[in-house]
Amino acid sequence: MAPFGSDEIFSDDDSRAGRYKRLSEMWAVLALALFPVLVALISTDMIDPSVWLNPKTLYYTQGLWEMHGAAFWKAFLFETPFALFRGGIWAILPATIVIYMYCAWKANQQYTLAQKNKIIH
Numbered sequence: 001m002a003p004f005g006s007d008e009i010f011s012d013d014d015s016r017a018g019r020y021k022r023l024s025e026m027w028a029v030l031a032l033a034l035f036p037v038l039v040a041l042i043s044t045d046m047i048d049p050s051v052w053l054n055p056k057t058l059y060y061t062q063g064l065w066e067m068h069g070a071a072f073w074k075a076f077l078f079e080t081p082f083a084l085f086r087g088g089i090w091a092i093l094p095a096t097i098v099i100y101m102y103c104a105w106k107a108n109q110q111y112t113l114a115q116k117n118k119i120i121h
Helices: 013-043 069-120
Strands: none
Touching: 013 069
């Protein structure tokens, strides 16, 4: 008896190539489906990419930038995780789109390789 999970479901070149083609299309469709969401969030100012040009706007503590010494560092270090969350949580969506497109590209490479193997055999 073969060990669990060692049997290849897609054993011939045609089915393997078809699998990679479906995976490539799935990842591309997911990325393309998220792109309009990203554009809508940016166009409605729900996401403001310009905050990375002026990260001071992410800090809401009154008078933070006028403070000095230990008071500044205490307030700055306390608020920094909140500021990073406010400014960075939106980056998940573009990162997801990039990851999905990368997966689509890799699956398409595997599809091309499987097609070449089919021609050789």
